[in-house]
Amino acid sequence: xxxxxxxxxxxxxxxxxxxxxxxxxxxxxxxxxxxxxxxxxxxxxxxxxxxxxxxxxxxxxxxxxxxxxxxxxxxxxxxxxxxxxxxxxxxxxxxxxxxxxxxxxxxxxxxxxxxxxxxxxxxxxxxxxxxxxxxxxxxxxxxxxxxxxxxxxxxxxxxxxxxxxxxxxxxxxxxxxxxxxxxxxxxxxxxxxxxxxxxxxxxxxxxxxxxxxxxxxxxxxxxxxxxxxxxxxxxxxxxxxxxxxxxxxxxxxxxxxxxxxxxxxxxxxxxxxxxxxxxxxxxxxxxxxxxxxxxxxxxxxxxxxxxxxxxxxxxxxxxxxxxxxxxxxxxxxxxxxxxxxxxxxxxxxxxxxxxxxxxxxxxxxxxxxxxxxxxxxxxxxxxxxxxxxxxxxxxxxxxxxxxxxxxxxxxxx
Numbered sequence: 333x334x335x336x337x338x339x340x341x342x343x344x345x346x347x348x349x350x351x352x353x354x355x356x357x358x359x360x361x362x363x364x365x366x367x368x369x370x371x372x373x374x375x376x377x378x379x380x381x382x383x384x385x386x387x388x389x390x391x392x393x394x395x396x397x398x399x400x401x402x403x404x405x406x407x408x409x410x411x412x413x414x415x416x417x418x419x420x421x422x423x424x425x426x427x428x429x430x431x432x433x434x435x436x437x438x439x440x441x442x443x444x445x446x447x448x449x450x451x452x453x454x455x456x457x458x459x460x461x462x463x464x465x466x467x468x469x470x471x472x473x474x475x476x477x478x479x480x481x482x483x484x485x486x487x488x489x490x491x492x493x494x495x496x497x498x499x500x501x502x503x504x505x506x507x508x509x510x511x512x513x514x515x516x517x518x519x520x521x522x523x524x525x526x527x528x529x530x531x532x533x534x535x536x537x538x539x540x541x542x543x544x545x546x547x548x549x550x551x552x553x554x555x556x557x558x559x560x561x562x563x564x565x566x567x568x569x570x571x572x573x574x575x576x577x578x579x580x581x582x583x584x585x586x587x588x589x590x591x592x593x594x595x596x597x598x599x600x601x602x603x604x605x606x607x608x609x610x611x612x613x614x615x616x617x618x619x620x621x622x623x624x625x626x627x628x629x630x631x632x633x634x635x636x637x638x639x640x641x642x643x644x645x646x647x648x649x650x651x652x653x654x655x656x657x658x659x660x661x662x663x664x665x666x667x668x669x670x671x672x673x674x675x676x677x678x679x680x681x682x683x684x685x686x687x688x689x690x691x692x693x694x695x696x697x698x699x700x701x702x703x704x705x706x707x708x709x710x711x712x713x714x715x716x717x718x719x720x721x722x723x724x725x726x727x728x729x730x731x732x733x734x735x736x737x738x739x740x741x742x743x744x745x
Contacts, residue, residue: 380609380610380611380648381605381606381607381608381609381610382445382601382602382604382605382606382608382609382610383605383606385610385644385648386445386446386449386602386605389653390648390653391647391648391653392647392648392652392653392655392656392657393442393446393647394656394657394659394660394661394662395647395652395655395656395657396438396442396643396646396647396652397439397442397660397662397663398657398660398661398662398665400435400436400438400439400662401435401661401662401663401665401666401669401696402665402693403431403432403434403435404431404432404435404436404530404666404669405665405669405670405673405689405692405693405696406431406432406689406693407420407422407423407430407431407432407433407435408432408529408530408669408670408673409673409685409686409688409689409692410685411523411524412522412523412524412673412674412677412688413677413683413684413685413688414522414523414677414681415681418685422434426632426635428632429632434639436533436591437590437591437594437636437640438594438639438640438643439533439537440533440536440537440540440591440592440594440595440598441594441595441597441598441640441643441644442598442644443537443540443595443598444540444594444595444596444597444598444599444600444601444602445598445599445601445602445644446598446602447464447540447541447544447599448544448553448598448599448602448603449602449605450463451544451545451548451553452553452602452603452605455548455553456719456723457545457548457549458719458722459719459723460541460545460548461545462715462716462718462719463712463715463716463719464538464541465715466711466712466714466715467663467708467711467712467715468534468537468538470707470708470711471663471664471667471703471707471708472531472534472667474703474707475528475531475667475668475671476528478671479515479527479528479671480501480502480515483515483518483527483671483675484501484515484516484517484518484527487517487518487519487675487678488515488516488517488518489517489518489520490516490517494516494517495515495516495517498516500513500515500516501515501516513526513527513528514526514527515527519674519678522674522677522678524674526670527670527671527674528667528670528671529670530666530667530669530670531667531670533591536591536592540591540592540595543592544599547559547562553603556603556604559603560600560603563596563599563600563603564596564600566592566593566596567592567593567596567597567600568593570589570590570591570592570593570596571590571593571633574589574590594636594640597637597640598640601644610641610644610645610648611645612645614641615638615641615642615645618634618637618638618641618642619638619642621634621638622634622635622638659701659704659705659709660704660708661697661700661701661703661704662700663700663703663708664696664699664700664701664702664703664704664708665693665696665697665700667703668696668699668700668703669692669693669696672692672695672696672699673688673692673696676688676691676692676695
């Protein structure tokens with residue numbers, strides 16, 4: 333055999349070994365479900381399947397959620413700052429929505445993706461309930477307690493004995509901490525007397541979780557086509573006929589009627605995560621499509637997919653992924669933002685809108701960091717441990733039952 337023939341055979345074997353090793357390594361990493369190698373080719377960097385994008389190292393959802401939470405504070409300033417007459421810029425530009433509302437719609441969209449994907453990956457009702465409970469309630473209960481026991485007594489215009497004697501202080505707030513509430517004598521003369529006006533969305537988020545759990549228990553997600561029909565029906569009804577989705581009085585048409593559409597859109601993407609691409613070409617096409625219809629009545633209906641898919645794509649890009657945060661501070665910023673903003677507006681009425689926004693975001697981020705490390709993260713960890721404990725307990729019971737049955741069936745000697 334010639335020298336060149338030997339070299340060609342050796343090169344072919346070497347390439348085969350490297351290729352097989354690379355594929356096997358990628359398969360092992362994907363099986364781990366956490367660490368995935370970054371795309372190697374230019375075409376791969378332009379497009380990513382959603383199931384790949386949902387792996388933790390392949391997105392920076394924490395940063396996008398934090399930006400959205402800050403956008404809520406930014407948008408609320410135009411209504412809460414005394415004497416503010418400036419129109420909120422995004423609301424003035426779009427005419428049908430504003431920054432705070434867009435942020436909430438993004439929250440519901442992303443929640444639809446992540447929570448539906450969670451159910452698809454693990455359809456344990458107990459794990460689902462524990463995960464949702466320990467993510468939502470600890471921080472909001474602490475927020476309610478801080479407002480009732482610290483903020484209220486400091487800012488109320490009533491004597492403290494009258495303040496604490498009011499039945500609404502404890503009965504209503506701690507029974508339903510996720511519903512907008514006002515404290516007696518607090519912020520009564522302000523534009524919006526609500527002590528925490530942001531948390532109205534949490535009620536609707538819980539409704540979405542309950543609907544998803546009910547659909548999962550009924551086997552809806554076992555049949556992709558059936559689940560698709562159900563989700564499209566919710567999306568269309570909620571977006572175009574919000575008056576028909578009152579959910580037996582649970583959904584306020586004016587402020588909550590369209591939120592299920594964004595959750596359903598996210599759930600649809602999660603349902604087709606193995607086919608849906610996070611693609612810059614698709615995003616560019618949606619933006620172009622929205623621009624073409626910018627003067628028509630259909631603009632808002634093509635704007636939302638463009639906005640949501642752009643945000644989803646952004647959180648998978650290299651520069652955004654490089655800006656890793658030490659935790660998910662978005663929920664704390666969202667929950668604590670309104671009360672802090674109200675206090676700053678009341679105590680510093682001469683602050684400009686931008687000063688109010690900057691100080692509120694800074695203070696909220698500081699409190700959110702404490703909340704994440706002291707309250708939220710430990711509670712999330714505890715919820716997971718509790719789920720594993722119950723799973724191990726059930727497995728042990730099943731094993732004991734099988735052993736008992738096997739003993740009973742064994743013929744006596």
